[in-house]
Amino acid sequence: MSEGNGPTEGQDKVQSSAPPNAVWPLRDKEGNVTVPFAYGTIAFWQGKRAQEYQTHKWHVYVRGANNEDLTPLIERVIFQLHPSFNNPTRVIDTAPFHVCELGWGEFEITIRIFFHDGPEQGLEIKHMLKLFPRVGEPSQKKPVVSERHDEFVFNAPNEGLLQRIGMCNTRMPNGGPAWATIEPFFSPLNEHEELLRIQAAQRRVQAEITLVKEELENEEQILSFLQDEVKKLEPSIVKKPPGT
Template identity: 50%
Template sequence: MPHTTTPLPSKTGIQLEDVESAAKPQRIKPTDYTDNNINQDENKRLKDVEISVPVVYGTMAFYLGKKANELQSHKWTVYVRGATNEDLGVVIKQVVFQLHPSFDNPIRVVESPPFELSECGWGEFEICISILFHDDVCDKHVDLFHLLKLYPDAESGPQSTKKPVVVETYNEIVFPDPSENFLARVLNHPAVYVPRLPAGFNFPAPGARSYS
């Protein structure tokens, strides 16, 4: 699993839209678009267009059995993925996982799909998940928080080495007024939802669809 100790970017800020009921997902909207990292020819924004990217983030933990080291009683994986396991690399540039400070190199950076990492341990703690996007998408990052759960609820019965403890959250990351380049790249991608296109929209030339 690729990771480094790269510090988190200083830019942040997200807007959580009102949720009508607990059953509906949050719609997370990165704020304050700027064109610092986008070529002017690629920076034309499309008004009244909204790109939505459904994401699932969470953890899966396996009990390693009674013979396991008491300090490494569970193996777990934290991840960010598409709602039905689609590749999110078309939108996401990297994901930063901030673990408990007791871990070696607690800030881990995953720079390519699958955006996940695995560790072993015994304790539950909150993981900060920072999602950074390609330059033509957004220059802000989104921070999510997830509580690592290792132990099953009492009604689920005793721990088992065969049945993992899985806790997931479904959200939608929303990009209003996207750049033409971004829309052209992701229009038919299975991980992305585009409700409608502006009348008379013409795609940029294929050579302009870089997202580095």
């Protein structure tokens, strides 16, 4: 899946062009504190002259939904790459939480996120590295972006965690040149689309609940019918005395 040793990117300071973020922290009706974030991959085709095992330069990352600096909240992110890479377990303990590599094949990346003052087990998500466009031929001008918006949800966070969440209200200032390369291709958080996605998921869950209830009602009707049939048969059953 990989050529082996990927490029090492510098960490020069650049100014983020991310849009302003929402008011933090965010709370839902149940009192849970939520932090929107995004994760994904961006892959650049290296052209027809690229080496056989270096056809794409790709990036995998975790970021704030509007490119906020999540360093106060996130302790470290572990990216588990394909075992063919040198050092496939990449531990990133400061923003940007990001890995850049060269390779030729698609594979599933496991991303484990650990929080300061948060649950010890952290959060594990999986994301498929996409190198090839769904339609048409690869282009050096347009990378393949596979990104998803989601939320960290903290149930009754302690005071330390709550303070850290409140500190994640500034745009990340130190992205570096590799980050500057992919930042223009980040998808902005669209609250309307996100709401529609959540509502669609809720409808699917409700439909599944309704289906289970209907199946349960059918089972109860069958059970009731069988019990009635047994009662009808009981008077006709003649018990023989013992020993006969």
